[in-house]
Amino acid sequence: MRRPLLITGPPGVGKSTLAYLIARELGLGRVLEWNIVSRTTLRDGLYVHDAMGRAQAIAAWQAGLREAGFTAPFDAQAVDGGPLEDVNTALSTGDRQLPPFLGDFITLGPLGTALLPYDRPRVLLVDELDKSDIDLPNDLLHVLENGSYDVPELVRDAADTARVHTSDPGGHALVRGGRVEAREFPVVVITSNGEREFPAAFRRRCLPLEMRTPSREQLLAMVERHLEGRPQGTEDLVDLFVQRVQAGGTHSLDQLLNAVQMTTAGGFQADGDGRKLVEMLLRDLAKGR
Known part of the structure; x- marks a missing residue:
């Protein structure tokens, strides 16, 4: 049905545990957990771009070229996947080094990782969504309904394919054309302690489940x-x-x-x-x- 499961109930009743139970019973692997706070934005769940780390890596790369004896002006296109033949030709074989790749500085968040094209769906736990700001629930549903999203930095990059990090420990994924699109819709479990009401449009698109204190x-x-x-x-x-x-x-x-x-x-x-x-x-x- 491509609809998230919205679980409400008092704290400690076992709402989050249900996501792990689903993953274990259906053999869907590691649960992707996204813990929500008041400052959380949709992009936090999709991906993170370490722009500062990339700038430092580019500076170190350029410094390495200078030490190797290459003194020609550096072209920004060479860093973003443009022509590097001149650079590599000017250096000896032992001194050649590749520029830092953009994908090395992009990490997909839990939501972004869940929407990768897996053969079997992943389980995504969006924990305590009621702590978020007022816009996040509707922003989240927009992405889930489409089952896809773009990484603008990769869309603008000259390379057609980028190898990025994922939320799985040591995990990587190939992103083509800067777009991530799910093959199988993830099992999305959203928990709420009932601290605030969600918009009617959001509740209409979710499957509600209320968990009460056990007898x-x-x-x-x-x-x-x-x-x-x-x-x-x-x-x-x-x-x-x-x-x-x-x-x-x-x-x-x-x-x-x-x-x-x-x-x-x-x-x-x-x-x-x-x-x-x-x-x-x-x-x-x-x-x-």
Whole structure:
């Protein structure tokens, strides 16, 4: 359907984990994670151009040519993929060196990497989109609907193909004509803590999913799955967790898992130091301390 999955719910309920579960169950490889803050722009997710690093590399390249004895004026076209025959002819074989390539200074962001032409779709996690500025949601949907984008620096470059870095560790990709176009639409998981409302046009283009706090039975099942059993005292901690959530507290599931693991396997008693530890682990996240 080429529509992102918009997941809303309280913090710590497992919204981000769903993206990793999808990738694991479907065998789609490493999740591309894009963490959103108030300063995040669409370009941050598409690509980054290290213009300063490229300028320094060009200066170092030119200095190397001078040391090799080439003193002719430097042409900017030679740096951007233009004719280099004169330079290479003037230098001896041992002194020849290529100019810095533009693609070496461009890194595709998580969104940009997800839109590369893969045989199988990648999973893209856009985490906490509700922290973004007002324009980013609609800008994001425009790119996702097209399934493609241009890198202006590569479009203007004389070379037809550029080898750029990607968001995958040590990853590279070939970009032709400065344009990236998806072959398979990525699985896009967008999370929101509900800090603000999204525009109606954005919500209309997403598949909504609301994740609520699990029930007591589901919490017990989660503890058993993570700890491979139900240690003594687990039910009391789960009941305490449920009571605090129902009273309006803000708690996350990892707090419960940590509390069960530490107090049941660490030799702490239900009172004394054990009680203090439980209070620390199950503190209300909304109160800040």
